[in-house]
Amino acid sequence: SLTADPVEEVRAGRWLLESLGLRERRGLDLIACPSCGRAEVDVIEVAARAQDALTDLNIPIQVAVMGCVVNGPGEAREADLGIAAGRKRGHLFVKGEVVKVVPEPEMVEALVEWAQIIADGGVEEALRRKDDGAAAEAEADRMALLNDKGEDANNAEERIQIIRKLD
Incomplete structure (x- = not known):
């Protein structure tokens, strides 16, 4: 049960x-x-x-919005469609496979376009339309981001040490 309107519970x-x-x-x-x-x-x-733009389409689809190209496509590979940001670009993926790279300001519009492709022709049609160079571009952006931010961008090891000292 939710502490909310019954409509939200449904x-x-x-x-x-x-x-x-x-x-x-x-x-x-x-x-x-x-x-x-x-x-x-x-x-x-x-x-x-993305929520606003895609809800209006009323398409039964799972869409992922991921903040970085390092982990995004892999972590959200079960989503029908997704976008992962990196190096001022959006890396659009279908079922975890990068299909297109777009400028950052066009990310939501690209999601809408590809959601419609999936709605009209299925995931298979979307994968047939992929840009053959997109995966290589995404990998280059991924490596550049890793080189820039490092493997531990959240300073997890440092935080773990602080937490251990609290015991």
Whole structure:
């Protein structure tokens, strides 16, 4: 039960059943990363814009908005469609496979375009339309971001040491 309007409880219940594969997806399921030290865009803002643009399409699709190209496509590979930011560009992926690289300001529009491609022709059609050079571009941006921010962009090791000292 939620401490909310009963309509929100129904939405939450439907979402839960859809997430478990026990109910056919009816609309948009947007997931986003929590953001980290590698994120080069405002993930919350991009996710909100994507939510607004894609909800109106009423397409049963799972879309991921990820803050960085280092982990984004891999972490969200189960999503039908996603975008991962990096080096002022958006790396669009379908089922974890990078299909196109677009300028950062065009990320949401690209999501809408490719969501429609998937709605009209399925994931297979979207994968047929991929830009053959997109994966190499994404890998180059991924490596540049790793070189710039390092493997531990969140200073996790340092934080672990601080937590251990609290015991």
